Amino acid sequence: MKNLLFTLICFSTVNLSAQGEFLPPKMEISDYSLSKFLTELTLAVGKQDKQFIVDHLDPHILNNFGGDGGIDEFKMQWNLEGDSTNLWEILENILLIGGPGHISSTYENSYTLPFTFSDWPEEYDAFEHYYVLGNNVNVRDKPTTENSEVIGQLSYQIVKISDIEENRISEETKWLHITTVDNSLSGFVYGKYLVSPIGYRMGLIKRNNGWMINMLVAGD
Structure with missing residues (x-):
C-alpha cells in the first residue's frame, strides 16, 4: 500500500509521453471538494478503513450489471464482513491509474475514474x-x-x-x-x-453531504 502515498502527488500535474497514440490528461482537479475527497479516499484505502468506505457509499450504488444495487449488496459482493477482500487491491489500482482532470460534462456533479475509462478515445474498440x-x-x-x-x-x-x-x-x-x-x-x-478500458472503474457523485461512491463495476 505504500504506492498509494505516491498517488497523493498524482492529483497534481502529470505530463505523460503518449508517443502519438494517447496523451493522458493532466490530473489537476479544479473542484477543491473533489480533490480533498480523493485524498481522503486514498488515505482510507491505504489504511484499509472499511468504515470510511461504507460511510461514503451512495445508498443506490451500482455494484454490477445484474443486481439490485445498494450498500448491503456492496458489502456482500466485497465480503466486507469477512476476513479477506480484494476490494483494497481494486481501489488501489483505480487510484494509482488516476482520474481525469474534469468533472463529467454529461452528468452534473459526477466524476468517474480511472481516465482509461472516462476519457477512452472512441476510435479504439474497448474490447480489442x-x-x-x-x-x-x-x-x-x-x-x-x-x-x-x-x-x-x-x-x-x-x-x-x-x-x-x-x-x-x-x-x-x-x-x-x-x-x-x-x-x-x-x-x-x-x-x-x-x-483494460472496461476494467474496474469507480463513479463518484456530489450530494448535499459531500462526495459519495455511487459505482464500482467492471465490464460492459
Missing part, C-alpha cells in the same frame, strides 16, 4: 485494445523474462490485442500478446502494465 500504463515498458519476443529478448519499449499508449492464440492474459503467465496500432511492433507485455 489495452492501455500501456508505464514508461519504457518492455515488449518481449516470448511471454517470459527468461530466454527472451526485448524487441521494443512502449510508453503510455494504446495497443491492440493480437488476434492469435496468446491473445489473452492467462492466470499462469500474466502476459499478453499485443500489437501497436500502427503495426510497427508486436510482442508480449507483462499484464501488470496493461489496463
